[in-house]
Amino acid sequence: MKSISRRVCLGVAVLLCLAGAQAARAQNIEVKTHTLKNGMKILVQEDSSIPNVALYVFYRIGARNERPGTTGISHFFEHMMFNGAKKYGPGEFDRVMEGSGGANNAYTSKDVTVYQNWFPRSTLELIFDLEADRIRDLSFDPKVIESERGVVASERRSSVDNSNFGILYEQLWATAFTAHPYQWPVVGWMVDIQNWKMDDLKRHFQMGYSPSNATMVVSGDVKFPEIVALAQKYIEPIPSHDPPPQVTTREPEQMGERRVVVKKFAQLPILMIGYHVPKTAYADYYALQMLQTILFSGQSSRMYQRIVDKDQLALSISGGSSFAFDPTLFMISSQPKAGVDPAAVEKAVYEELDKMKKDGPNDEELQKAKNILLANFFRQMKTISGKSNAIGSYEVFFGDYRKLFTAADDYSKVNKEDVRRVAQEYFTEKNRTVATLVPDSPPEKK
């Protein structure tokens, strides 16, 4: 089935988990950069393996830039970016793009809003025209806003209200964060979805969509000079303005374990545990990724071995964190089996974490994690869209796309003691929030 549901907000899915390698350089993955006079940075990776192009635009704006009352506006705005501008009116962006062989999508996270275009190289100039039109002259038609509000409400009903994982995920973050905007969902609370006003959208556009707040990444069958020329023609004349105000709020240190319970009709319970960890661009990132890989990657991982395989307490267990500008959560998520108390899974998770804190990983586990991260890096480099996403994500979250290609070196510097230390430092009782979904009887019949 072809994917037709589009414009997602990143929820439960963990964003990216990439490693780099010296080998990458041998693969001729060369990135050329240019910064326009209005401040937009362009990154180009030439790859003529297929006659297509993946053009991504990353805006440094997401749910963390929102306020109570208008939560979800970043994601709603993302939808509105497809609903008409000056030259291309309502519906034309998609009709013109699809009619010329292109496809598009977008996603919003707590930190960024990313627009994705995939198209045959023959439509390159058209794509620049379309992108420039909506960055410069987005229009806001009240009728279209109402219809799109319904679409987003439906999206929320699917990804949260009718998804037990979605409901619990939302409650976990709302409990773990008391001050920082990471506490609200990217899609927004339903009551906010129902109440956004036209002015909220206009303010959001003003705040987040200056060209200087965006990074464009182009991977595919293109030449660097032609991309620079097109960007100069279409994007450079668009004036820049102030970037979004700094998000200055910092989550205060957690002083003790927090627990939240969701009771609803379900056949099986769910357990989620969140630990506060530093922002992505912090030195411990690499040790935490290694720890994550050793604990959760593959059927030989410690958590799978113990919880799914040996003790047979759960159907699944996973863990990790997404790229984030601010200190975020490392989340562990598990689907206990029927008849298993989530407390039993929780106890086993803590025992495994304690072992790691006491003894750290062994040599073989350390090497295994490096191998897995290297193979994953190559998998990301298989496609032009994978490259655009990875290059852009590293540029935005680490402040330098080259971090993508030096990651293998950075991982090779991680030793057993580093992994043990981050386990000890972050995976403490005081620093955790535990969310449990407990199956309840069905809601009463009419």
Add this chain to the structure above:
Amino acid sequence: MKPMRHAVTVLALAVWLVLPAAAQEAALKLPPYKKLRLKNGLTLLLMEHREVPLVSFSLSLKAGSVADPAGKEGLASVTAGLIRKGTKTRTADQFSAELDFIGGLFFAGAAADSSSASAEFMKKDTAKGLDLLSDMLLNPTFPPDEVAKLLKQRLDGIRAAKDQAQAVIGTYYNAYLYGNHPYGRPGGGDEKSLAAITREDVVQFHQTWYTPGNTILAVVGDFSTAEMEKLLTDKFGGWPAKASPALNVPDPAPVQGKRLLLVDKPDSTQTYYRIGNIGITRTNPDRVWIDVVNTLFGGRFTSMLSTELRIKSGLTYGAGSFFDERRVRGPFAVASYTQNATTEKILDMTLDVLKRLHEKGFSEEELKSAKAYIKGQFPPQIETCDQLARLIAELEFFGLDEREITTLYAKIDGLTVADARRIIQQYFPLENLVFVLIGKASEVEPVVKKYAPKLDTKSISQPGF
């Protein structure tokens, strides 16, 4: 629907003027690959592809869930899940440890027509990866404790899936549409059939169907064909020759009239639905044209369904239609969802769009747009070694070859307005429709009764589909 004809034409011209050299429609090519058959009957397909230092394996066995014995639904899927769980020389734990240590990926599963396995390794680990792959395929021992463990997991997996309407609506739909035909059975099994499967069933399934004559192995990636051929011959040449019985799946009969199944999920705030009938085979000669027509009807964002149900009315986040192409005719369905209160509205609208498809057909301009879309979006589908491995294995499985790809653009171009009209009449059901809905019955049952003379109901908590 109001396609922006003017805009499309003007822009296409502008692009052509700017980039005259971009001969976009240069015929599609598939990298060359070698096909050979070992003495024991195993079919090998080898394609060199050197973009990243990875090698992908795609293995296809000509027996899927249609080979499940009645009452033991899920056996093909369970067998595929167990082949990594212990061999003559490796325990399940050893296997996982060796696979993960080299950053390898492995997956095995069963669809209706075939069981399949895929694996991917870094180039430097090819020999090791191949050793793991051949060991599990040729020497699985199905240890009793691993069989029991997996069956219990699968049983709970059914319960977990039933907590998500979208995870199970396809299974309910196929069961209701196909009835007693093998395509109506749940490929992953159900609460009863999984409880009935024994280790002996698994061993028997493996012995009967996992034979070299029944297997296609495609390898694509960073290697030299001569070396890979030698490696594969070493690893698989000793697999004893054996034939599997012929599997004859009857052609399914389309449903006559209208039938509706409502599955009650009492906590649901949305109604999820599928509407359709029996569709097409993978080898249908009209397949490419059907794809062009379905792209316009429900296969892309600006399709009729998405335009009416999402873009114009805001009733849903997603709406579309698809043909699941199989060895005999697979299902066709329109799929979407909406909140409980607008269930009647969206169903009426869906039927209206279907009616409009039949009444109006598509214009030349609309066909042109869909043709450009399919052609423009095709190259990324054959971009990576794993995609290519899957593709050439699939072509071989269905008795097709690379001409499927090399003639694709020409076939697309050949579709006329009159052809499209015929395709709609022939393949898109209008009067004969099966409806399957999952939702809160106490709220939506009164409004969905009107769609069929007879309403069937089920509770999601009830075992089976």
